[in-house]
Amino acid sequence: NTVGYVVGEVRTDEFTFVTNREIAPPRLEYIVVQVQDPERAIQYDVLAQVTKLAVSSRLLDTSLSYNEVAQILNRISTSQPIIVGTAQVLGYLDGRTVRYPRHATMPGNPVTQAPDDLLKRFFSQDVESGIDIGSLINRDNVNVLLNPNGLRRHMAVIAQTGAGKSYTVGVILEKLLQLGGSIVIFDPNSDYVKMRRDESMRVTPFADRVEVYRMPTNQKGRISDDEIGGAKKFTMKFSALEVEEICAMTGIPEASTNIRKALQTAHDNLRGRDYAPHEFLREIERIAAAGGGSDAGGEWMPRGPERKRSDQESLPEMQDFHRAAYAKANLDVDWEDFGVDASDDAETPIAAPPRSEKNNGDGGKSLSLDAIAGAQKAIKYVERLTRVDIWGFEQVPIQDLLRPMNLAVIDLAGVDSWITEFVVDKVLRDLWGEATTNGLPRPVFFVLEEAHNFVPGGQGAKSQAAYIIKRIASEGRKFGLFLVLVTQRPYKIHGDTLSQCNSQIIMRLTNPQDQLAIKQSSEGISEGLLADLPGLNVGEAVILGPIVRVPVMVRIGHRLSAQGGNDIDVVKALEDARSAVVIDKRERQVKQERAQTKKTEWLEELDA
Ligand SMILES: Nc1ncnc2c1ncn2[C@@H]1O[C@H](COP(=O)(O)OP(=O)(O)OP(=O)(O)O)[C@@H](O)[C@H]1O
Ligand SMILES: [Mg+2]
Numbered sequence: 001n002t003v004g005y006v007v008g009e010v011r012t013d014e015f016t017f018v019t020n021r022e023i024a025p026p027r028l029e030y031i032v033v034q035v036q037d038p039e040r041a042i043q044y045d046v047l048a049q050v051t052k053l054a055v056s057s058r059l060l061d062t063s064l065s066y067n068e069v070a071q072i073l074n075r076i077s078t079s080q081p082i083i084v085g086t087a088q089v090l091g092y093l094d095g096r097t098v099r100y101p102r103h104a105t106m107p108g109n110p111v112t113q114a115p116d117d118l119l120k121r122f123f124s125q126d127v128e129s130g131i132d133i134g135s136l137i138n139r140d141n142v143n144v145l146l147n148p149n150g151l152r153r154h155m156a157v158i159a160q161t162g163a164g165k166s167y168t169v170g171v172i173l174e175k176l177l178q179l180g181g182s183i184v185i186f187d188p189n190s191d192y193v194k195m196r197r198d199e200s201m202r203v204t205p206f207a208d209r210v211e212v213y214r215m216p217t218n219q220k221g222r223i224s225d226d227e228i229g230g231a232k233k234f235t236m237k238f239s240a241l242e243v244e245e246i247c248a249m250t251g252i253p254e255a256s257t258n259i260r261k262a263l264q265t266a267h268d269n270l271r272g273r274d275y276a277p278h279e280f281l282r283e284i285e286r287i288a289a290a291g292g293g294s295d296a297g298g299e300w301m302p303r304g305p306e307r308k309r310s311d312q313e314s315l316p317e318m319q320d321f322h323r324a325a326y327a328k329a330n331l332d333v334d335w336e337d338f339g340v341d342a343s344d345d346a347e348t349p350i351a352a353p354p355r356s357e358k359n360n361g362d363g364g365k366s367l368s369l370d371a372i373a374g375a376q377k378a379i380k381y382v383e384r385l386t387r388v389d390i391w392g393f394e395q396v397p398i399q400d401l402l403r404p405m406n407l408a409v410i411d412l413a414g415v416d417s418w419i420t421e422f423v424v425d426k427v428l429r430d431l432w433g434e435a436t437t438n439g440l441p442r443p444v445f446f447v448l449e450e451a452h453n454f455v456p457g458g459q460g461a462k463s464q465a466a467y468i469i470k471r472i473a474s475e476g477r478k479f480g481l482f483l484v485l486v487t488q489r490p491y492k493i494h495g496d497t498l499s500q501c502n503s504q505i506i507m508r509l510t511n512p513q514d515q516l517a518i519k520q521s522s523e524g525i526s527e528g529l530l531a532d533l534p535g536l537n538v539g540e541a542v543i544l545g546p547i548v549r550v551p552v553m554v555r556i557g558h559r560l561s562a563q564g565g566n567d568i569d570v571v572k573a574l575e576d577a578r579s580a581v582v583i584d585k586r587e588r589q590v591k592q593e594r595a596q597t598k599k600t601e602w603l604e605e606l607d608a
Pocket of ligand 2 (some may be wrong): 165166167191
């Protein structure tokens with residue numbers, strides 16, 4: 001099954017071959033050429049892939065005019081075109097490993113179609129505990145196995161929306177789970193909540209190894225717990241939070257030392273108790289009110305320029321500790337009134353330093369003054385926490401997430417981003433802490449959908465979870481923490497973090513900015529593969545990096561479990577709308593008829 005002969009200049013990484021119309025292999029087809037190693041006096045079969053096919057004619061070249069071409073075509077009935085293919089060398093097998101040839105093939109050598117069994121040796125065999133991801137894009141009968149060891153260096157799944165990322169990740173996770181993996185999925189779109197059921201609602205073989213944790217939200221249109229086969233509540237124990245964590249979650253700036261002192265004081269006061277956020281808030285209010293003293297009258301948020309002026313004037317004369325504190329608190333509040341957005345970076349750094357300098361000499365007394373002042377401002381932050389539904393007296397135990405052969409889906413749908421960031425941050429930090437202090441009994445795979453939101457690149461974009469994700473990306477593999485980042489905007493994700501994902505599954509991607517981001521982050525991607533990305537269909541992928549022996553184009557295989565997600569079926573919605581209109585019309589008709597009959601009955605009665 002010769003498909004051509006090597007011609008022209010031959011390099012170790014690329015060669016051209018001439019073929020004809022009948023036998024020309026299609027683009028992306030796998031072909032084989034022989035390469036001789038003169039030092040070792042051996043020959044080996046090198047696998048290559050057709051990257052380009054060019055058709056030309058010596059007779060009909062571009063220098064000819066229209067009439068000349070017409071005359072030539074009149075005289076000869078057929079003209080033999082020249083078909084030249086370009087192929088990229090992928091390597092040859094030396095036992096189980098793929099090596100890159102150090103010699104080029106020779107012009108004149110035959111080019112043959114790669115037999116299935118050779119391709120199987122390349123892509124489906126000798127991969128210990130391989131993950132069957134699908135088949136070669138142009139050879140249905142050659143499966144592609146991913147090497148789980150390649151996941152040690154993290155993986156990214158990248159494609160534009162709708163290309164099939166979540167489906168693909170589902171396929172991988174089903175296999176990884178059955179191989180024994182401990183997996184935690186952060187799922188902002190409920191894409192994985194149905195993994196215990198297939199599309200026909202039948203139970204999947206790994207159903208009892210899937211645990212779905214959901215936050216109590218009252219989001220409309222949510223997939224019900226029944227539909228997913230039951231769920232556990234994802235709650236956080238508020239009293240187990242450190243002050244630092246509360247600050248990070250609510251966005252209390254580093255410079256807001258008073259607020260932090262207030263929180264710390266409340267935290268210390270309540271230490272050892274199992275308290276809820278509203279109890280914490282009450283404690284903060286108590287501290288704030290302590291500063292208000294008797295003449296505050298419980299109103300601790302006075303505003304307006306008059307109040308400020310009078311307090312400033314009387315400040316030096318005040319002997320009373322509480323009154324001084326109260327005045328200081330007023331100053332704090334007033335700073336906010338100077339146009340600083342209170343909800344976010346509330347405290348201006350200009351305001352903070354002079355005050356703390358002034359008070360540093362006062363020792364312990366000033367600390368409580370600061371705390372009292374801070375407490376008044378802390379209230380609105382803590383109030384924000386009391387409105388969140390994730391608090392409970394139970395916390396999902398870390399050990400549950402570390403169980404062998406266990407897939408934990410943390411459903412983050414319908415929750416504000418500051419909470420999802422907090423949850424991702426908290427879970428990752430807790431596991432990081434466990435991994436670095438006690439060590440993990442087995443590796444844990446984290447899947448992070450919408451990764452660009454949690455570890456954004458560029459300036460301005462922030463996420464509370466970014467720090468720990470970057471840390472795990474750069475050091476996690478030493479401790480058995482492996483990331484699978486999923487994103488539709490590679491251009492918006494933190495570049496170094498993306499580069500740490502040595503394995504990549506890239507699907508259809510048309511945006512040039514995103515393609516550039518991939519080019520910059522991936523060593524393995526060639527111009528040829530990049531150019532192929534816009535042409536991929538849904539469910540087709542380019543796979544690169546240590547999870548595969550050589551870069552490969554794959555048609556993703558079948559996923560057993562049903563996909564979640566909350567996409568509205570527009571066709572069905574429109575259908576429903578149409579039938580609603582029909583029903584409406586019929587109802588109106590019936591009503592009218594009824595009204596008419598009533599009238600006639602009444603008329604008849606009258607007549608009678
Ligand atoms: N390999 C596949 N075989 C069959 N159907 C697929 C395959 N891949 C994707 N699909 C279907 O295509 C649609 C989009 O897939 P999916 O939700 O995985 O895309 P996505 O890249 O995750 O999109 P988004 O960015 O919106 O999350 C789904 O309806 C899915 O069922
Ligand atoms: Mg998706």
